[in-house]
Amino acid sequence: GIQVEQSPPDLILQEGANSTLRCNFSDSVNNLQWFHQNPWGQLINLFYIPSGTKQNGRLSATTVATERYSLLYISSSQTTDSGVYFCAVDTGSARQLTFGSGTQLTVLP
Amino acid sequence: GAGVSQSPSNKVTEKGKDVELRCDPISGHTALYWYRQSLGQGLEFLIYFQGNSAPDKSGLPSDRFSAERTGGSVSTLTIQRTQQEDSAVYLCASSTTGLSETQYFGPGTRLLVL
Numbered sequence: 001g002i003q004v005e006q007s008p009p010d011l012i013l014q015e016g017a018n019s020t021l022r023c024n025f026s027d028s029v030n031n032l033q034w035f036h037q038n039p040w041g042q043l044i045n046l047f048y049i050p051s052g053t054k055q056n057g058r059l060s061a062t063t064v065a066t067e068r069y070s071l072l073y074i075s076s077s078q079t080t081d082s083g084v085y086f087c088a089v090d091t092g093s094a095r096q097l098t099f100g101s102g103t104q105l106t107v108l109p
Numbered sequence: 110g111a112g113v114s115q116s117p118s119n120k121v122t123e124k125g126k127d128v129e130l131r132c133d134p135i136s137g138h139t140a141l142y143w144y145r146q147s148l149g150q151g152l153e154f155l156i157y158f159q160g161n162s163a164p165d166k167s168g169l170p171s172d173r174f175s176a177e178r179t180g181g182s183v184s185t186l187t188i189q190r191t192q193q194e195d196s197a198v199y200l201c202a203s204s205t206t207g208l209s210e211t212q213y214f215g216p217g218t219r220l221l222v223l
Contacts, residue, residue, distance in 0.1 A: 033211065041146075041198055043214040086151065096142065096154040096168065097202075097212060 002027045002091055006100035013077050013107050021072040021103045023087030030092035032063055034072050037084040037102070046072070046085075077107045111135075113215035115201050121221045122191055130186045130218045134203030141184050142202040142212060143176060152200065158184060159206075191222045 003026040013019055023032075034046040047054050047061040049070065054061055058077075063070040074081055084104050088097040114133045122128050134141050143155040154168040158178045169175070173191075178184040188195055198217040204210040 031210070035214075040216075041219075042216050043200065045211060045213060048211040088152070096157055096165070097144075097152070098154070099151040101151045 002029070002089060002098050004087060004089055004098055004100035006085075006087055006103050008103060009101065010104045011106070013105070015077060015079060015107055015109050017077050017107075018073070018075045019077060019105070021074070021085050021087075021105075023070040023072070023089075023100055025068050025070075025087075025089050027068070027091055029065065029089040031090035031097070032070055033088050033097065034061055034070070035086045035088065036081075037086060039083060043086070074105075077105075079107045079109050081105060082107050113201055113203050113213055115199075115215040115218050117218060118216065119219045119221075121223065123223055124193060125190055127187065127189045128191055128220065130188075130199050130220070132184045132186070132201030132215060134182065134184070134201070135213060138203035138205055138213075139181065140204045140206060140210070140212075141178060142204075143184070143186050144200045144202065145197045146200060146217070147197045155186070155199075188220075191220075193222050196220055196222045 005024045007022045032050045035043045049061045049063045051065040058075045060073045084102040086102045088099045116131045139160045141158040144152040146152045156176045157165040173189045176186045200217045201215045202212040204212045
């Protein structure tokens with residue numbers, strides 16, 4: 001099946017800093033989503049982005065499908081951004097999301 | 110409803126007991142998924158329902174796990190003869206059609222098997 005790798009596994013930032021999270025995948029995808037899992041375990045949709053670029057406030061994401069990677073940008077980070085960020089993909093044939101192992105982000109005040 | 114809901118929020122059971130976990134998807138969503146997240150791990154697909162089609166059970170880890178979806182809405186995940194390794198957070202998601210659409214997740218059920 002498809003492989004999804006996320007980097008870095010852990011990231012510690014000072015409040016106000018910017019960061020880039022990366023997701024590499026091993027096959028063509030029909031669906032790519034970025035999620036934020038908050039400290040209470042809730043998975044929150046950030047972006048549905050199988051290709052192209054999207055922005056939502058301080059967050060933006062870019063997927064280069066031909067090169068099989070996606071990037072999540074967080075600007076002016078806040079302590080509430082802390083948590084685990086997951087990338088998940090679907091090849092279309094599987095009709096299920098395959099998740100990466102996540103990036104644990106800690107934003108210090 | 111406004112979002113995916115799951116019950117119970119937490120469940121503690123003894124090894125060997127059966128448990129039932131419930132998921133109410135977003136109204137109008139025809140696709141429903143169950144995932145499992147073990148401590149400190151990513152999410153693992155369990156089962157997928159789409160409308161009235163036969164479910165995709167390819168992710169179920171053993172025959173102790175089963176799920177049904179009644180009337181194309183509410184789903185129940187049943188774990189029989191629970192084992193300690195079944196301890197995890199069980200997450201339900203739904204989407205409009207299931208064909209590469211955004212999946213929306215519920216808050217999960219935290220299962221602890223003693």
